[in-house]
Amino acid sequence: MNNKQITLKNRPQGTPDNNTWQFEENPIPALKEGEILIQQHYISLDPAMRGWMNDTKSYIPPVALDSVMRAGSIGKVIKNNNNPNFQIGDCVSGWGGVQQFIVSDGKGCFKVDEKIAPMPAYLGVLGMPGMTAYFGILEVANIKEGDIVLVSGAAGAVGSIVGQIAKIKGCRVIGIAGGKEKCDYIVNELGFDAAIDYKSENIYTALKQKCPKGIDVYFDNVGGKILDAALSKLRMRATVVICGAISQYNNKSKVTGPSNYLSLLVTRSTMKGMVVTDYTKDFGKAARQMAIWLKEGKLKSREDVYEGIENFQETYNRLFSGEKKGKLVLKVIE
Numbered sequence: 395m396n397n398k399q400i401t402l403k404n405r406p407q408g409t410p411d412n413n414t415w416q417f418e419e420n421p422i423p424a425l426k427e428g429e430i431l432i433q434q435h436y437i438s439l440d441p442a443m444r445g446w447m448n449d450t451k452s453y454i455p456p457v458a459l460d461s462v463m464r465a466g467s468i469g470k471v472i473k474n475n476n477n478p479n480f481q482i483g484d485c486v487s488g489w490g491g492v493q494q495f496i497v498s499d500g501k502g503c504f505k506v507d508e509k510i511a512p513m514p515a516y517l518g519v520l521g522m523p524g525m526t527a528y529f530g531i532l533e534v535a536n537i538k539e540g541d542i543v544l545v546s547g548a549a550g551a552v553g554s555i556v557g558q559i560a561k562i563k564g565c566r567v568i569g570i571a572g573g574k575e576k577c578d579y580i581v582n583e584l585g586f587d588a589a590i591d592y593k594s595e596n597i598y599t600a601l602k603q604k605c606p607k608g609i610d611v612y613f614d615n616v617g618g619k620i621l622d623a624a625l626s627k628l629r630m631r632a633t634v635v636i637c638g639a640i641s642q643y644n645n646k647s648k649v650t651g652p653s654n655y656l657s658l659l660v661t662r663s664t665m666k667g668m669v670v671t672d673y674t675k676d677f678g679k680a681a682r683q684m685a686i687w688l689k690e691g692k693l694k695s696r697e698d699v700y701e702g703i704e705n706f707q708e709t710y711n712r713l714f715s716g717e718k719k720g721k722l723v724l725k726v727i728e
Contacts, residue, residue: 401702403415436467486504486505492672530613546570567585571591
């Protein structure tokens with residue numbers, strides 16, 4: 395069997411283009427003692443992938459040139475050369491990268507139960523986005539009942555779950571999203587109290603109307619002008635969680651920082667950055683709770699699934715064009 399792979403060939407300046415990645419087809423190596431062969435079914439596409447391509451200091455080393463593009467993945471064990479921890483047919487999730495097969499010693503692979511949720515959900519609500527939302531809003535933001543919570547990227551993989559968890563905990567939640575369809579989705583289907591359409595509304599005017607008392611927590615996934623506007627509405631001792639800055643990832647110039655940062659001083663507020671891998675040891679606890687909320691109908695999940703590893707770049711671009719709903723997933727099994 396051959397393995398279809400996407401490798402990183404050049405570090406992009408600005409938006410990745412046709413020179414950034416290369417499609418390859420290579421033989422699958424024979425298994426060594428203790429190794430397993432995983433046939434990958436789905437690949438996770440996340441905004442963080444853009445940062446992983448940059449050769450700069452970050453929370454994780456950059457993807458090396460000529461290596462398989464890093465990505466979360468899920469699939470099934472189809473061969474086993476005497477690894478006692480896995481059986482053929484086990485469904486496993488890990489960092490398999492953008493490829494159809496992966497040879498592994500099993501480290502970093504986690505068995506999951508398809509009876510609880512379908513595979514794509516383990517790349518979304520029960521995967522890294524869900525864990526990011528869970529620990530970001532409960533641990534970093536430390537929300538309490540009655541808080542006014544503002545979430546940007548509210549229709550996305552992380553933001554949609556952040557808002558739902560905040561509602562479960564008794565908060566008032568306002569989401570910022572792009573377009574009427576997404577705004578209707580977070581209010582009518584996910585239960586947000588209000589939505590702001592940054593594409594058609596003046597963000598400052600909308601915040602004044604929908605957050606007249608200000609905000610206690612701002613969960614930021616986009617950065618830029620929206621972060622700046624949110625800082626102007628902080629209540630006393632508010633918390634700003636910096637989870638991502640998708641509006642800045644493809645900049646060719648320097649990242650734009652907030653000009654309203656003195657609001658932190660005036661309101662004695664705190665701005666905190668978070669990286670989900672800091673909470674790895676507690677992922678099991680979080681996943682069990684999220685699964686309960688899913689079963690109870692308190693939490694809803696949406697995966698936007700596209701097909702074909704050959705369509706990786708086109709699908710990846712949807713992260714930044716807004717042409718997606720919920721968690722973006724690529725099906726790579728043929």
